[in-house]
Amino acid sequence: QVQLQESGPGLVKPSQTLSLTCTVSGGSIRSGGYYWSWIRQHPGKGLEWIGNIHYSGSTYYNPSLKSRLIISVDTSKNQFSLRLSSVTVADTAVYYCARIEDSGWFFDYWGQGTLVTVSS
Amino acid sequence: QTVVTQEPSFSVSPGGTVTLTCGLSSGSVSTSYYPSWYQQTPGQAPRTLIYSTNSRSSGVPNRFSGSILGNKAALTITGAQADDECDYYCVLYLGSGISIFGGGTKLTVL
Numbered sequence: 001q002v003q004l005q006e007s008g009p010g011l012v013k014p015s016q017t018l019s020l021t022c023t024v025s026g027g028s029i030r031s032g033g034y035y036w037s038w039i040r041q042h043p044g045k046g047l048e049w050i051g052n053i054h055y056s057g058s059t060y061y062n063p064s065l066k067s068r069l070i071i072s073v074d075t076s077k078n079q080f081s082l083r084l085s086s087v088t089v090a091d092t093a094v095y096y097c098a099r100i101e102d103s104g105w106f107f108d109y110w111g112q113g114t115l116v117t118v119s120s
Numbered sequence: 121q122t123v124v125t126q127e128p129s130f131s132v133s134p135g136g137t138v139t140l141t142c143g144l145s146s147g148s149v150s151t152s153y154y155p156s157w158y159q160q161t162p163g164q165a166p167r168t169l170i171y172s173t174n175s176r177s178s179g180v181p182n183r184f185s186g187s188i189l190g191n192k193a194a195l196t197i198t199g200a201q202a203d204d205e206c207d208y209y210c211v212l213y214l215g216s217g218i219s220i221f222g223g224g225t226k227l228t229v230l
Binding site for chain 1: 154156158160165166167168171172175177209211213216217218219220221222223224
């Protein structure tokens with residue numbers, strides 16, 4: 001059973017960089033047929049796709065976040081990471097990592113989510 | 121800009137049937153968009169219900185079903201139960217690695 005776990009600071013100051021890591025267990029991040037994704041949910045709002053990465057390093061980003069976003073992968077640690085720069089209070093959200101099964105392009109496993117608050 | 125539309129809220133009686141829909145601001149939803157559906161209860165991560173239009177995820181009861189109805193993707197719940205009361209999100213795949221979530225439907229069972 002694949003499990004994903006987000007980790008990182010719960011509080012980030014405005015204008016700084018938000019950094020999160022997702023650790024994958026129960027399976028290899030190098031397994032074929034999958035992408036690895038970040039999704040966020042603003043308080044009381046809906047879900048927003050942030051971006052995906054393949055273990056090869058190929059990335060796909062939400063155009064609305066692309067200029068501030070870097071998603072990377074560390075196959076040796078079975079982890080992938082999110083860096084979102086120049087954050088504002090509007091980036092306060094629960095951030096989820098998830099796995100995408102690419103034959104049906106759907107999120108099949110999710111992390112439990114982590115709340116990141118942007119505040120001075 | 122592409123927007124995925126869902127009913128903001130819906131109500132169903134216990135034991136009843138409800139169909140939630142997922143549309144596009146411009147154009148029709150087809151199987152080529154690989155519509156998927158997720159259930160989310162407050163404070164929890166989403167749970168995958170349906171993928172590739174009408175395939176049920178492992179462990180999902182068969183009273184949840186997916187389809188294309190007209191120009192939209194649809195999630196039908198038959199025999200609604202109290203614990204079906206939560207939020208439902210659809211996702212459409214636009215190609216080139218890009219997915220878009222609908223705004224979600226808050227389902228009330230009463």
